[in-house]
Amino acid sequence: xxxxxxxxxxxxxxxxxxxxxxxxxxxxxxxxxxxxxxxxxxxxxxxxxxxxxxxxxxxxxxxxxxxxxxxxxxxxxxxxxxxxxxxxxxxxxxxxxxxxxxxxxxx
Numbered sequence: 710x711x712x713x714x715x716x717x718x719x720x721x722x723x724x725x726x727x728x729x730x731x732x733x734x735x736x737x738x739x740x741x742x743x744x745x746x747x748x749x750x751x752x753x754x755x756x757x758x759x760x761x762x763x764x765x766x767x768x769x770x771x772x773x774x775x776x777x778x779x780x781x782x783x784x785x786x787x788x789x790x791x792x793x794x795x796x797x798x799x800x801x802x803x804x805x806x807x808x809x810x811x812x813x814x815x816x
Contacts, residue, residue: 777807785812 781798792812
């Protein structure tokens, strides 16, 4: 290990370099851990966005009613000891459900 301080990357803003140079070793390690986690998060978000763009319009399943979005999934809800299928999808911050039919006990 060199006794000389490391050279910061050329594309790192001066304000950040100055802040890092004024920080102690423990705080620098915290910054390094946070930076790695943040970079992974942003890369994952970019991959998800890219894959969503590439998927485009999904094919609609044959049994999907016209008023149900293609992204809907089927969930089972139990009400009074009876089980029912519901279509379920997210609309903004809310989850919307629509009745599909009873669960066949023979399945």
